[in-house]
Amino acid sequence: QKEVExxxxxxxxxxxxxxSLNCTYSDRVSQSFFWYRQYSGKSPExxxxxxxxxxxxxxxxxxxxxKASQYVSLLIRDSQPSDSATYLCAFKSYIPTFGRxxxxxxxx
Amino acid sequence: xxxxxxxxxxxxxxxxxxVTLSCSPISGHRSVxxxxxxxxxxxxxxxxxxxxxxxxxxxxxxxxxxxxxxxxRSEMNVSTLELGDSALYLxxxxxxxxxxxxxxxxxxxLTVV
Numbered sequence: 001q002k003e004v005e006x007x008x009x010x011x012x013x014x015x016x017x018x019x020s021l022n023c024t025y026s027d028r029v030s031q032s033f034f035w036y037r038q039y040s041g042k043s044p045e046x047x048x049x050x051x052x053x054x055x056x057x058x059x060x061x062x063x064x065x066x067k068a069s070q071y072v073s074l075l076i077r078d079s080q081p082s083d084s085a086t087y088l089c090a091f092k093s094y095i096p097t098f099g100r101x102x103x104x105x106x107x108x
Numbered sequence: 109x110x111x112x113x114x115x116x117x118x119x120x121x122x123x124x125x126x127v128t129l130s131c132s133p134i135s136g137h138r139s140v141x142x143x144x145x146x147x148x149x150x151x152x153x154x155x156x157x158x159x160x161x162x163x164x165x166x167x168x169x170x171x172x173x174x175x176x177x178x179x180x181r182s183e184m185n186v187s188t189l190e191l192g193d194s195a196l197y198l199x200x201x202x203x204x205x206x207x208x209x210x211x212x213x214x215x216x217x218l219t220v221v
Contacts, residue, residue, distance in 0.1 A: 034209070043198055043212040044151070088151065095164045096141065096210070098151040 004089055004099035012105045019076040021102050023089035026070065030091040033065055035074045038086045038101065047087075048074065079106040110135065112201050112213035120219045126187040129216045133180050133201030139163075140182040141210060142174060145196040157182050158205065189220045 003026045013019045021035075032051055036044035048063040050056045050072065056063045062075040072091075076083055086101040113132040121127050133140050141156040141164075153166040157176035174184040180201075186193055196217050200210035 036212075043196075043215045046209060046211060049209050090151075095153045095156075095166055097153070098143075100150040 004091060004097050006087075006089060006099035006102050008100060009103040010105050011102055012107060013079050015079060015081060015106055015108050017079050017106075019079045019083065019104055019106070021074040021076075021087050021089075021104065023072045023074075023099055024070055025072070025089075025091050025097075027091065027093045027097075028067075028070065030067075030093045032092040033063070033072045034090045034092075035061075035063060035072075036088040036090060036098075037083075038088060040085075044088055076104075079104075081106050081108055112199060112211055114197075114199055114213035114216050116216060117214065118217045118219075120221060121189050123189055123191060123220055125189050126185060127189060127218060129184045129186075129197055129199075129218075131182045131184070131199035131201075131213060133182070133199075134211060137201040137203050137211075138180055139202045139205055139208075139210075140176060140180065141200050141202075142182070142184050143198045143200065144168070145198060145215075146194075151198070154184070163205075186218075191220050194218060194220045 005024045035047045038044045050063040050065045060077045064073045084106050088101045090098045115130045139158045142154040145151045155165045156163045160176045171187045176182040196215045198215045200212045202210040
């Protein structure tokens with residue numbers, strides 16, 4: 001059974017700080033990794049995809065992938081209250097597998 | 109560019125009935141995958157369709173089935189509904205395969221009473 005582990009949180013950070021969200025996965029052959037943001041009562045929204053080891057930056061978001069350690073993270077710089085949501089990491093090997101999500105709270 | 113459209117948004121059904129949910133993908137996307145989301149189990153993969161063929165299937169009973177039409181629209185059917193089927197059902201569309209980035213619809217909230 002392929003699994004994704006995320007700390008459920010909540011992770012609380014002050015406005016303007018860097019939020020760091022982490023995810024570990026069990027499938028060594030996974031090639032595709034994704035971060036989704038889900039607001040309460042809404043559907044998941046794709047934030048980032050990452051396929052290669054290293055960092056990928058998109059605006060205030062940076063995804064980091066380390067396949068050897070089976071670890072993927074998401075950094076949110078200059079966190080805003082509007083970033084408060086649940087962040088889901090996911091990977092695709094045979095089937096898509098999602099973590100249970102980390103709740104992020106950005107307080108003013 | 110229109111997003112992924114799911115209908116209906118809300119449904120209330122009685123135990124033992126069946127239900128059909130619909131998903132229209134983003135124009136040009138050929139892959140549609142379906143998910144069940146519950147507070148207890150999180151987001152779980154049901155199945156993926158590509159070019160009218162089921163490509164992958166998650167660990168759900170045979171009561172859950174789906175199909176895809178030539179225009180890439182997809183339907184999901186659940187027969188003999190159980191109380192535990194109450195959930196948010198989401199579909200996601202992607203250009204070729206789920207790992208080329210998938211975009212979710214707003215979901216159908218199914219309540220079984």
